[in-house]
Amino acid sequence: MAENGGAALKGVRVVDLTQFEAGPSCTEALAWLGAEVVKVENPRGGDPGRLSSSEDGKTDAYYFLVFNANKKSITCNLKSEQGIDLVKKLVKKADVFIENFAPGVIDRLGLGYDVIKEINPKIIYAQVKGFAEGSPYEKFLSFDMIAQATGGIMSITGEADGMPLKPGPTLGDTGTGMLAAISILGALYQRKETGTGQRIQVAMQDAMLQYSRIAYSTQAATGKAADRAGAGTVTGGNAPMGLYPCKPGGRNDYVYVYVTRANNSHWHRLLKVIGREDLIDDERYDTPRKRAAVKPEVDALLIPWTQSHTKQEAMKALGEAGIPAGAVYDTMELHSDPSFEERGIFQHIDHPTRGDFKMAAWPVKMSDTDVKVAPAPLLGEHNESVLNDWLGLSADEVTNLKEDGAM
Amino acid sequence: MAENGGAALKGVRVVDLTQFEAGPSCTEALAWLGAEVVKVENPRGGDPGRLSSSEDGKTDAYYFLVFNANKKSITCNLKSEQGIDLVKKLVKKADVFIENFAPGVIDRLGLGYDVIKEINPKIIYAQVKGFAEGSPYEKFLSFDMIAQATGGIMSITGEADGMPLKPGPTLGDTGTGMLAAISILGALYQRKETGTGQRIQVAMQDAMLQYSRIAYSTQAATGKAADRAGAGTVTGGNAPMGLYPCKPGGRNDYVYVYVTRANNSHWHRLLKVIGREDLIDDERYDTPRKRAAVKPEVDALLIPWTQSHTKQEAMKALGEAGIPAGAVYDTMELHSDPSFEERGIFQHIDHPTRGDFKMAAWPVKMSDTDVKVAPAPLLGEHNESVLNDWLGLSADEVTNLKEDGAM
Numbered sequence: 001m002a003e004n005g006g007a008a009l010k011g012v013r014v015v016d017l018t019q020f021e022a023g024p025s026c027t028e029a030l031a032w033l034g035a036e037v038v039k040v041e042n043p044r045g046g047d048p049g050r051l052s053s054s055e056d057g058k059t060d061a062y063y064f065l066v067f068n069a070n071k072k073s074i075t076c077n078l079k080s081e082q083g084i085d086l087v088k089k090l091v092k093k094a095d096v097f098i099e100n101f102a103p104g105v106i107d108r109l110g111l112g113y114d115v116i117k118e119i120n121p122k123i124i125y126a127q128v129k130g131f132a133e134g135s136p137y138e139k140f141l142s143f144d145m146i147a148q149a150t151g152g153i154m155s156i157t158g159e160a161d162g163m164p165l166k167p168g169p170t171l172g173d174t175g176t177g178m179l180a181a182i183s184i185l186g187a188l189y190q191r192k193e194t195g196t197g198q199r200i201q202v203a204m205q206d207a208m209l210q211y212s213r214i215a216y217s218t219q220a221a222t223g224k225a226a227d228r229a230g231a232g233t234v235t236g237g238n239a240p241m242g243l244y245p246c247k248p249g250g251r252n253d254y255v256y257v258y259v260t261r262a263n264n265s266h267w268h269r270l271l272k273v274i275g276r277e278d279l280i281d282d283e284r285y286d287t288p289r290k291r292a293a294v295k296p297e298v299d300a301l302l303i304p305w306t307q308s309h310t311k312q313e314a315m316k317a318l319g320e321a322g323i324p325a326g327a328v329y330d331t332m333e334l335h336s337d338p339s340f341e342e343r344g345i346f347q348h349i350d351h352p353t354r355g356d357f358k359m360a361a362w363p364v365k366m367s368d369t370d371v372k373v374a375p376a377p378l379l380g381e382h383n384e385s386v387l388n389d390w391l392g393l394s395a396d397e398v399t400n401l402k403e404d405g406a407m
Numbered sequence: 408m409a410e411n412g413g414a415a416l417k418g419v420r421v422v423d424l425t426q427f428e429a430g431p432s433c434t435e436a437l438a439w440l441g442a443e444v445v446k447v448e449n450p451r452g453g454d455p456g457r458l459s460s461s462e463d464g465k466t467d468a469y470y471f472l473v474f475n476a477n478k479k480s481i482t483c484n485l486k487s488e489q490g491i492d493l494v495k496k497l498v499k500k501a502d503v504f505i506e507n508f509a510p511g512v513i514d515r516l517g518l519g520y521d522v523i524k525e526i527n528p529k530i531i532y533a534q535v536k537g538f539a540e541g542s543p544y545e546k547f548l549s550f551d552m553i554a555q556a557t558g559g560i561m562s563i564t565g566e567a568d569g570m571p572l573k574p575g576p577t578l579g580d581t582g583t584g585m586l587a588a589i590s591i592l593g594a595l596y597q598r599k600e601t602g603t604g605q606r607i608q609v610a611m612q613d614a615m616l617q618y619s620r621i622a623y624s625t626q627a628a629t630g631k632a633a634d635r636a637g638a639g640t641v642t643g644g645n646a647p648m649g650l651y652p653c654k655p656g657g658r659n660d661y662v663y664v665y666v667t668r669a670n671n672s673h674w675h676r677l678l679k680v681i682g683r684e685d686l687i688d689d690e691r692y693d694t695p696r697k698r699a700a701v702k703p704e705v706d707a708l709l710i711p712w713t714q715s716h717t718k719q720e721a722m723k724a725l726g727e728a729g730i731p732a733g734a735v736y737d738t739m740e741l742h743s744d745p746s747f748e749e750r751g752i753f754q755h756i757d758h759p760t761r762g763d764f765k766m767a768a769w770p771v772k773m774s775d776t777d778v779k780v781a782p783a784p785l786l787g788e789h790n791e792s793v794l795n796d797w798l799g800l801s802a803d804e805v806t807n808l809k810e811d812g813a814m
Binding site for chain 2: 005006007008009010012021029033034048052053055061062063066067132134135136137139140141142143144145146147148149150151152153154155156157158159162163164165166167168169170171173174175178179180181182183185186187188189190192193194196197198199200201202203205206207208209210211212213214215216217219220221224225226227228229230231232233235241243251252254255256258262315319320322323324325326327328329330331332333334335339340342343345346357359360362363364365366367368369
C-alpha cells in the first residue's frame with residue numbers, strides 16, 4: 001500500500017493494560033498506524049479475550065486475534081511488587097499508557113494517574129470505563145450491551161411496534177475505542193509542540209451519544225424521545241425507503257432502497273428501472289410528500305419488481321441507474337467476496353498456532369503510510385525482546401524475573 | 408476542562424468540502440481537537456444538511472449544528488473558474504483537504520488528488536465514499552443505511568426470527584467519519600517527521616467491518632454467517648442475559664442484565680439481590696452451561712423481580728451489587744439528565760439564529776487539551792476573516808469575488 005512512507009506512529013511506545021474489546025480496539029488502531037504496542041498480560045492466561053471464546057480452550061480465539069493484530073505481548077504479574085515495578089520501568093520509556101480495568105482497580109494496583117505522571121510527566125494516560133468519573137454509576141461494571149442500553153442506542157433500535165433491541169455491531173466497545181484513539185492521537189500531536197502529557201478519560205455510555213446524534217436532531221424537531229423505526233430511519237418521511245424482499249426469499253434476501261425526499265430525481269429513475277414510466281406524471285405520487293403519505297401503496301409498486309430479482313441483481317440495476325440501493329449482505333458473503341481481499345480490506349494472516357486465517361484489516365487506505373498486518377502475539381511472546389529493547393535486561397535477568405513470579 | 412494546554416491541533420488548517428454527516432463528523436472531530444476547519448460551501452444554501460431537516464426551511468437545522476460545531480464557513484461557487492481558483496489558493500495554505508462528494512465529482516471539478524498534490528505536496532488529501540475505488544460498486548451512490556445494508560450490519564441486527572433491521576445509530580456515517588479522523592491524525596503525526604502528505608481513502612461499506620468484527624469471530628467458530636439475536640449478542644450462550652421488563656411497562660422500561668459465562672460470581676450476586684439465595688446451590692443452575700440450557704426457566708426467575716422495580720431501581724440495585732446491568736434510556740432521558748450536563752457531555756451553545764440549545768459535545772475528557780464548543784457557523788460567516796487571514800485579501804477584494812459570482 002505504502003509508496004514511500006514508513007509507519008505513521010513510528011517510535012511511539014504504548015504500554016497497554018487493556019483487555020477484551022473497548023481498550024484493545026483502541027490500541028490496535030494505534031498499532032495499525034505503526035505504534036509499538038506492548039500488551040501487558042497476566043502470566044496465567046493473559047487477556048481473558050484470548051480464551052473466553054476459544055474453540056478448544058487452549059488456542060487463542062479468533063475474537064482475540066482480530067482486536068490485537070500488530071501488538072507485542074509480555075507477561076507481568078500485577079499482584080507481585082516486582083511485577084508492578086516492571087510496569088513502572090516500562091512507563092518511564094513509554095509515550096502512552098492505557099487501561100480499561102473495572103472501576104478502581106488501577107488505583108488499587110498503585111498505577112493511578114498521579115503515580116504514573118510522577119514517573120513520566122510526558123505520558124499520555126488513557127482510561128476507558130463503562131461509566132464516567134462523576135456519573136452516578138461510576139462504580140458499576142459494564143460491557144458493550146450495557147453501554148448500548150444506557151447510552152440510548154437500544155431505545156432507537158428495533159421494530160416500530162417492538163421492544164428495544166441491541167444492534168449487532170459492538171458500538172459500546174469498538175465505537176468507544178475509536179474515540180479514545182482519536183483523542184490519544186490528538187494528544188500525541190499536541191505533545192510534539194508542548195512536550196507535556198495528559199490524562200484522557202472516556203466512558204462507554206457517553207461515547208454512545210457520538211454515534212446517535214441524528215436521534216437528538218429528531219427529538220429537537222418533535223419534542224419527543226426518538227423512537228424505533230425498524231429498517232427505516234429515525235428521521236423518517238421518505239417513500240420508498242427501507243428493505244424490500246428479493247428472491248429467493250432467504251433470511252437476508254433484501255435490498256435497501258432509499259429515494260430522496262429533496263426532489264423527484266431518484267423516484268423518476270426508479271420508475272424507469274421497474275418499468276413503470278407510466279407513473280412518472282401520476283398526480284398521486286408526484287411529490288415526495290405525497291409519496292410519503294401513501295407509503296404502503298408506493299411500496300406495493302416496488303415489491304413485485306424486487307421479488308423477481310435477487311438482491312445482487314436489484315442492487316446492480318438500481319445502483320447503475322443512480323438510485324441509492326444496497327443488498328443486505330451477511331458476514332459470510334462479505335468474508336467470501338474476492339473484492340474485499342483484492343483491496344486489502346480482508347487480509348490473510350499466518351498465525352503461529354492457528355495457521356492461515358482471514359480477518360478485517362484497517363479499512364482505510366493510506367497512500368504513504370505503511371500499514372502492517374502482523375498476527376496478534378502469543379502470550380508473553382515478546383518478554384525477552386521488549387525487556388531487552390526497552391530496559392536493556394539480559395536473557396538471564398528476564399529468566400530471574402520469571403522465576404521470581406514477577407512475569 | 409483544560410488545565411494548561413492549548414488546542415491539540417493548533418495551527419492545523421483543514422479545507423473541508425464535506426456535507427451531510429460522514430465527512431462533517433470527521434472534520435468536527437478535528438475541530439473539537441482545535442484544528443481550524445473551514446467549510447467550503449456553495450453560496451446557494453451551502454451544505455444540504457443545513458436545511459434538509461430544518462423546521463422552517465430557513466434556520467439551520469439541529470442536524471447541521473451537531474455535526475459542524477467549532478467550524479468556520481466560507482461560500483465558494485465551484486461552478487465558476489474563479490471559485491475553483493479560490494479553493495486552490497486555500498489548498499496552498501492548508502494541511503488537510505477532505506471531500507465526500509458523489510463518485511467522480513471531485514475529479515470533474517478539477518480538484519482531484521493529482522491536481523491538489525501539485526499545488527501542495529504536503530497536503531493530506533482525504534476522501535470518504537460510499538463504496539471503495541476498485542469495488543464493483545465504486546460508482547454507486549450511498550447513504551448511511553446503504554452502508555449498513557451492504558456492510559453486514561443489518562444482517563446481524565433484528566429479532567432472531569425477524570427480518571434484518573437498521574440500528575438507530577448512524578454507524579455508516581459517523582462510524583466511517585471516526586476512522587477517517589484517526590487516519591488523518593496518523594498522517595499528520597507522520598508528516599511532522601517526514602514532511603510529506605498523502606492520500607487517504609475510506610469507504611462506508613468497508614468501515615462497517617471495523618465495528619462488527621465480533622460477528623466474524625462467531626462465524627469463525629460456527630462456520631455459518633453470524634445471525635440476528637434480538638437483544639442478545641451474536642456470541643450468545645449466557646443466562647440470564649438480555650432485556651427484562653420493568654414497571655411501569657412503557658416502551659423503554661427494560662433493564663439489561665448480563666451474567667458472565669466465565670463463572671458463577673454474577674449469578675450468586677443476582678440471586679441475593681432478587682431474594683432467591685435458596686437457589687445458590689441448586690443443581691439445576693449451578694454452572695453457566697446448565698443455566699444457558701434452560702434460559703427461559705432462568706429468565707422466569709428474574710422477571711417477577713424486574714417487573715416490580717423501575718428500570719432505574721433495578722439498575723441501581725444490580726449495579727451496586729456488582730452485576731453488569733443497565734437501564735434502557737431513551738434520548739429524552741439522557742438529554743434531560745443533569746449528570747451529563749455537569750460533566751460537559753451535553754453542553755449548552757448559544758447560536759446566533761437558534762439561540763440557546765444543548766448538544767452532545769466531544770465525549771472524551773482531555774486534561775490538558777482545550778476542547779472548545781463554538782456553534783456551527785452561519786453560511787459564509789467567515790468569508791472575510793478567512794480570506795483575509797489565509798490569503799491576505801482585503802474586504803474590497805472579497806466583495807469583488809462575491810460580485811463576480813465566485814462566492
